[in-house]
Amino acid sequence: MRLAVIPGDGIGPEVVAEGLKVLGEVAPDVEATHYDLGAARWQRTGELLPDSVLDELRGHDAILLGAVGDPGVPSGILERGLLLKLRFELDHHVNLRPAKLYDGVTGPLAAPGEVDMVCVREGTEGPYVGNGGVLRRDTPHELATEVSLNTAFGVERVVRYAFEKAVARPRKHLTLVHKTNVLTHAGSLWSRTVEEVSTEFPEITVAYQHVDAASMFFVTDPGRYDVIVTDNLFGDIISDIAAAVTGGIGLAASGNIDASGTNPSMFEPVHGSAPDIAGQGIADPTATVLSVGLLLDHLGRPEQARKVNAAVAFDLSTRDAGQPLRTAEVGDRLAALA
Amino acid sequence: MRLAVIPGDGIGPEVVAEGLKVLGEVAPDVEATHYDLGAARWQRTGELLPDSVLDELRGHDAILLGAVGDPGVPSGILERGLLLKLRFELDHHVNLRPAKLYDGVTGPLAAPGEVDMVCVREGTEGPYVGNGGVLRRDTPHELATEVSLNTAFGVERVVRYAFEKAVARPRKHLTLVHKTNVLTHAGSLWSRTVEEVSTEFPEITVAYQHVDAASMFFVTDPGRYDVIVTDNLFGDIISDIAAAVTGGIGLAASGNIDASGTNPSMFEPVHGSAPDIAGQGIADPTATVLSVGLLLDHLGRPEQARKVNAAVAFDLSTRDAGQPLRTAEVGDRLAALA
Ligand SMILES: CC(C)[C@H](C(=O)O)[C@@H](O)C(=O)O
Ligand SMILES: CC(C)[C@H](C(=O)O)[C@@H](O)C(=O)O
Numbered sequence: 001m002r003l004a005v006i007p008g009d010g011i012g013p014e015v016v017a018e019g020l021k022v023l024g025e026v027a028p029d030v031e032a033t034h035y036d037l038g039a040a041r042w043q044r045t046g047e048l049l050p051d052s053v054l055d056e057l058r059g060h061d062a063i064l065l066g067a068v069g070d071p072g073v074p075s076g077i078l079e080r081g082l083l084l085k086l087r088f089e090l091d092h093h094v095n096l097r098p099a100k101l102y103d104g105v106t107g108p109l110a111a112p113g114e115v116d117m118v119c120v121r122e123g124t125e126g127p128y129v130g131n132g133g134v135l136r137r138d139t140p141h142e143l144a145t146e147v148s149l150n151t152a153f154g155v156e157r158v159v160r161y162a163f164e165k166a167v168a169r170p171r172k173h174l175t176l177v178h179k180t181n182v183l184t185h186a187g188s189l190w191s192r193t194v195e196e197v198s199t200e201f202p203e204i205t206v207a208y209q210h211v212d213a214a215s216m217f218f219v220t221d222p223g224r225y226d227v228i229v230t231d232n233l234f235g236d237i238i239s240d241i242a243a244a245v246t247g248g249i250g251l252a253a254s255g256n257i258d259a260s261g262t263n264p265s266m267f268e269p270v271h272g273s274a275p276d277i278a279g280q281g282i283a284d285p286t287a288t289v290l291s292v293g294l295l296l297d298h299l300g301r302p303e304q305a306r307k308v309n310a311a312v313a314f315d316l317s318t319r320d321a322g323q324p325l326r327t328a329e330v331g332d333r334l335a336a337l338a
Numbered sequence: 339m340r341l342a343v344i345p346g347d348g349i350g351p352e353v354v355a356e357g358l359k360v361l362g363e364v365a366p367d368v369e370a371t372h373y374d375l376g377a378a379r380w381q382r383t384g385e386l387l388p389d390s391v392l393d394e395l396r397g398h399d400a401i402l403l404g405a406v407g408d409p410g411v412p413s414g415i416l417e418r419g420l421l422l423k424l425r426f427e428l429d430h431h432v433n434l435r436p437a438k439l440y441d442g443v444t445g446p447l448a449a450p451g452e453v454d455m456v457c458v459r460e461g462t463e464g465p466y467v468g469n470g471g472v473l474r475r476d477t478p479h480e481l482a483t484e485v486s487l488n489t490a491f492g493v494e495r496v497v498r499y500a501f502e503k504a505v506a507r508p509r510k511h512l513t514l515v516h517k518t519n520v521l522t523h524a525g526s527l528w529s530r531t532v533e534e535v536s537t538e539f540p541e542i543t544v545a546y547q548h549v550d551a552a553s554m555f556f557v558t559d560p561g562r563y564d565v566i567v568t569d570n571l572f573g574d575i576i577s578d579i580a581a582a583v584t585g586g587i588g589l590a591a592s593g594n595i596d597a598s599g600t601n602p603s604m605f606e607p608v609h610g611s612a613p614d615i616a617g618q619g620i621a622d623p624t625a626t627v628l629s630v631g632l633l634l635d636h637l638g639r640p641e642q643a644r645k646v647n648a649a650v651a652f653d654l655s656t657r658d659a660g661q662p663l664r665t666a667e668v669g670d671r672l673a674a675l676a
Contacts, residue, residue: 079519108558110448127465127486132523142490144527148465152480179571181417185470189482212574216582219557220446233517236550237575244554 010273012066018331039070121235348611350404356669377408459573
């Protein structure tokens, strides 16, 4: 397995080290190449994602990313120039965000019930395309636009991926989340696509919810969801709510996937670089280790993925809440369990 | 007070009756005129909002709406043709959504702490403008767009309203919620506007959060918010999360406000017409009564508003959870208390 590793900034390198520790335990054939990208590089050289690096990344089977960002970098620079650029250049049209409430994890809800859902978020369209502009900037007549682009091609492939996920899960349920009553143009495309693709998956029950209602039910009744398919921006929001109710982004893993296999897919914890706790060895590497699980699953190594996930599940169920967490200790425990 | 009343469909007329009961108690000068709009009228006549009705509505001091909708009406018809049309025609640029966790109310959170926030959502711009289209419909090359329009004029007036709300509240804190790192064009306009207007309100502390992060903190730490100002679509989503954590949309009130006073503002419970429980006299009218409170406040009758809100607060703190709720009884109790 040729793995490109982007440790990034802040706690990124710390959690990635533990992810690689666990990965090495279950997949002895990993050849990791590290790439220096992120806030530090930009601050040093002004470079975000040089074409040569992008080309090299393409030569790998997958990418593991820690986190990038620093308070010294203006908002938007790393997002548009690095993170979103990777998603768009590598055609990461599926943004996979599982949210499971593990035994032993206390979330914010009084009575969450069993929660085990997967958000399948579109990754290369919608309001994320950067289409829009500003007219008459800094005048009382300023106008700013953002254009959400949605194509049959783009919606169909992510919807199909979501149905395939649902087929592989016991509950066989899929919920489309959108705002079809207001965003009628894009909403119509999404609804019709789900309807059409659903005819190929008669074993899947399909539901629809407006994004505002879903955001509420994620809090009041998250257990009702199995697979969710949604637009790029709605997915950004609701997958974070799902993370919040299942213990926070310290545990949230994600995959940026090119389901066609043409480009390497990228796996990363949802949390950021957390500069406030960087360097102290107290970041929780669990989300990174779960991202390694998604990576293995994506590369067709379900047995190795199962070992990683089982290690996390066991570790979480036996963690001592009174004990302060040490990044390397969690990694050691997970590596030993995997 | 010349009040236009749109009872609407389903439980709409039931909750509006109680709202009027309480309103009549504190404001004896109400002259209410009822307007028949909603799913039933559309199904009967094909009419949504005739120009003549819109003209009549303009002649009132305020509008009280119950809820509209019926499973027999295709999604989008009433939204675009009636609800959003009212907001746009009457220039309801402030969509006010308070969320307070009242004593006696059990929400879904294990440890919510004190929650008392007000979402000030923009109401006439953003992705709600209906700008967009579909190209090559029903072909593999279909393209659907949605355009978010944001103007200096539109953003500035709602931001200013939010600052004024914040000044009138004890904590004097305002959070801008947007997604400036991805929606850089609109995000820039919103950020610059908040920054500019903030110079006129030195007593207000200002924070910024991305909508995904805010959605998370609404669940994990809702007590940190005071006034929130945000875009139309983000406001739709996050105000529903706020409603969920403070006891659900059964308690959520809203105001659609033309802050210039040119047009009548409209007040309504956030919940829908709930056809499943309509006609049984078991709908909770509390959100409607709280909407009456917002209405009174907007019309410059703070003392009457205070009475209504105090009645609700007292009633909620003494409700017997074991006792099935009767719509008219709640209204009677609130009227007696107000
Ligand atoms: C950092 C940002 C561009 C990104 C997004 O909005 O997609 C993040 O919030 C995420 O969810 O991965
Ligand atoms: C019914 C719908 C058009 C509306 C909206 O999206 O604004 C509703 O969700 C609301 O929040 O008032």
